[in-house]
Amino acid sequence: MPIASIINICLGLLLAPLLLGIINKTKAFFAGRTGQPLFQAYLDIIKQLRKGVVYSQTTSLIFRAGPVIGLASVLIALAIVPLGGVAAPLAFSGDLLIFAYILGLMRFFTVLAALDTGSSFEGMGASREVLFSALAEPALLIGLAAIARETHAMSLSQMLPAVSFLSPEVVLVTVALLIVYLCENARIPFDDPNTHLELTMIHEVMVLDHSGPDFAFILYGSALKLWVLGLVIIGIVFPASSGSFWFISVISAIGGLFFLAVIVGIIESTMARLRLIRIPQLLVAAGSLSLFAFILVLR
Amino acid sequence: MDYEIILWLAITIPAISGLICLLMPSPKAALGVMCAAVFLASLSGIFAICEVLPQGRVLFAAAGWLFMDALSAYNLFVMITVFCLSSVYACIYFKEEIIHKHLNVKQIRLFTCLWCEALAAMTVVLLSNNLGIMWVGIEATTLITAFLICVHVSRESLEAMWKYILICSVGVAFAFMGTLLVAASAKSAGLSAHNLLLWTTLRTNAVHLDPVLIKAAFIFLLVGYGTKAGLAPMHSWLPDAHSQAPAPVSAIFSGFMLNAALYCIMRYVPIIEISTGNTSWGLDLVAGFGIFSIIIAAAFILFQTDLKRLLAYHSIEHLGIIALGLGLGGLGTFAALFHTFNHSLCKTLSFFAAGRLGQIFGSQDMEKMSGSLRISPVWGIGIFCSILALIGIAPFALFMSEFQLLRAAVDKGAIIALILFLLGAGIVFVGALGHAIPLVWNDPQKPTARVKTNAVEFTLVFAPLAVLLLLGLWMPETLAQALNTAADVIRQTGGTTILMPGGKQ
Amino acid sequence: MNSAIEIMMILLVLSDMALLGLSRLRTCISIVSFQGMLLGVLALTMQLSAITPRLILIAAASFIIKGFIFPFLLRRGIREAGAQYEIEPFVGYIMSVIAGLAMLGISFWLGAKLPLFAANTLLIPAALTTLFTGLFLIIARKNALNQCLGYIIMENGIYTFGIVSVAEIPLLVELGILLDVFVAVFVMGIAIYHINREFDHLDSDRLNILKG
16 A cells, blocks of 8 residues: 555655644643743744754764755654555665664764764763664664564564564563663663753754755654654554554554653653662663563474 | 370470479479480480380380381480580589579570470480471471570670571571472372471372482482581581580580481481482492591691581581481491481580689680699590590590491592592591690699599599490490380381381381 | 463563662662562462462462561661662672573573473573572672671572472471571561671671681
8 A cells, every 4th residue: 555655754744843843732731831932843843944044164064965855854753654454665674774874864863963962062972972873783683583583573564563462572672772762862861952051951952053955854853753663662552453444543643653752741740850870770661571571482 | 005195205204394494493403404404305205215225216206206116226325425425514513604604594494494395305306207397307406496596695606606506507408308308299290298307208109209300309309408417518617516505505506406406317217218229329429428527527627716617517527427327328437327316426525624623714815725634634624535535536436436447448449539538537646635635734824723623523424435436446236226126217228117007118 | 370470580680780880779678579579470470270279379478578567677678777779789780680681591401401391491400590680689788688688589599489380398497497598587687786886887898806
């Protein structure tokens, strides 16, 4: 059903920034505020796109390439993940590895761009980002491997619809992936996207020097990342097989994504940011959950 | 059946009189009750032993849960000897402590109570046919004797107690794991729930047990009970506990508690051997631990300054020797059992002497204790002769049992074991003699008055020495026969007939 | 039935991992208490078809002793000693969790090797993991309370192994075992009390007067 998968991609491109809006609305609700408009993220991106770019003289080509490659990577990832039981356009055997590493590529170029500025703050943020992602990556990969092993499939498009509903392994992997989700998208308890103190920032500090369309690309890229990783989690929790009413499962999956955004909002409202020294512990916990699930599947 | 009552008495007398001790108004009364309890329990024990050992009978009680065959009778005999001597000695030792106000009534009450309970627990170990109850008994001895170590509360004794209780509890927990594995294999062999852990049924059905499970079980058991028996490398609690405990407690630790743990291993040996098809897989493991213990103990004996620690390392060495004998099988088993008695008697004596001399000098440092012979000829002779016996000087019985062990090794062609054993014994010989000669013959560091000794102390020293000497020169026929029947329980080729009590099975 | 046991075993393993990774003593005690209650329930669940008074007695005894009395004793130890955290364990918390995962792997390997009949393939490995976790805590932590905790966890592992592989040990033996473990923890508690009074700390690494 190629049309369906193309529609799915378009839905992702359109709706991804909405997730940020939902998270912020939830947080505002819990804080008793009105909060930003639901479509604030769209407005931010449009505003940044209209602005001009400022490049520091010390930066090189890499600094300019970073946001573009980052957006390109996440777009490829979007084409790999299935939505609502509809096979993704780029589905092939082993695509889960590409999925994991294409996100790694995005991070790699963000980090390079940050280092390219020569700012000590950005270097610090880059080093933290690399440390945490190095710990989060095993959790993600082993978790996906456990699912792959359980469903005997190597492609996300085949894996996700075949997952057994809420078996113990799946619950373990879901919890692990949720932790990875929060870490990869720089949410509380790992990173506070609203902080303005450079010393405590991780992701935000890396993109301080970007401006104009470049920054719009970064904003849009991170919204898409929230979308694609969320799709994996939703795919595991609510395995939907595509029938003739594919749009119903697509709509329910998108509803699940919005629900996930609400959960993230709740987590952000109820938890404080962890001390930096605690973060590796939480990530190792996620990794051990994944590994435990993997061992359970292997037996 | 009368003997059923006797087996019960051997357990219940000390258990109940331990509680009575708690009610006694004065230290003297408490010690009196303790001695009376030990002697009464011993009497009933002796009565049963006389029935079992010469005739080779097997007594049962409590629907087959309690039993006494030659092996348990022999070990019970060793235990009774050690406990009787130690109880008499404890009276002397604590009289001194009370005079110097080191202990109050409350502590004495607690001590006498725990002493009796320890006797009861060890008797349970020896008499229980159920391997689970045997484990319970061993763990109970650990917990009961833990407080005996710190009768005097001090930093050192607390440290020793903590190490003792933690290491031994963990070790014994391993043994429990092994017991469970044995039970699991018995269950898969189709034994009923009642018979699951009965030694007699396991022994008769050993052929049907799963060898893989039994091997795994034996590793757990060996490590577990080996910890309690002080086999290297699980021995680290032993020198601390022995050096910090009051001398009578050290005496029962070395004299019997270690043997009780080794007795548990002895019980499992025939089951393991039969179920693994007589490949001597289990025996080799036991022998390996034994040799390792001998070597480790020999190395540490060289550098000791504390007399009781020196004796503690001797215990490790001798338990290693017993384990080696057990592992060699055949004549080795016989030698191991013989050595058990010799070592227990000798070690009891040496701890008596060390404790008494320690009281006289107010220290256990061997340098400060030099010249013991001048200060207290009786105890000086006691410590010197017992160390001589411990290192295996010729006319004493320990020499004989070690010699038999050598013969067993030669018979079996275990050349490496032979060489390592001789090496260890040689090092111990040199090391211990180097410590003992100055300890006894040098001039005292500071002039101290000669200490008088009474007739009881005199007997306590010379009676064991005389027995050791006698056994070294001539072994009575009855003893040899008793040892052989006991050894036959372990050697699975032996022809002990195992009978269940009438009507049961 | 089977899936209930499976979930219990997963919870058991997860609680092991949590015990390895957490540093607050109070939290650890709560987790051990949870483990104890879990095992009490497990003993009943394993034999749901044939519940006897004997079984109920054993399950209730272990539920109460392991779920309530041990935590009570340990919490009192904390109050007396004022120890909240393990200051500097021999092995760090992250490394402990990684070691725990290795132990989990080894347990699965061992569980496959042992020819034991078990209703569920997860039972034996979970029991062994708990056993190893307890042992690891005893070795890797310095605080005497933590070591005592390790002993209880180890005992929990063995208990699980017992209900899984044997399940038919006579009542007397089982009660004797429970009593022994109870007294062991009790004695350790008294020892901890004395150590704390005499030394003003519970650091077993600093109990080093006796050497050689």
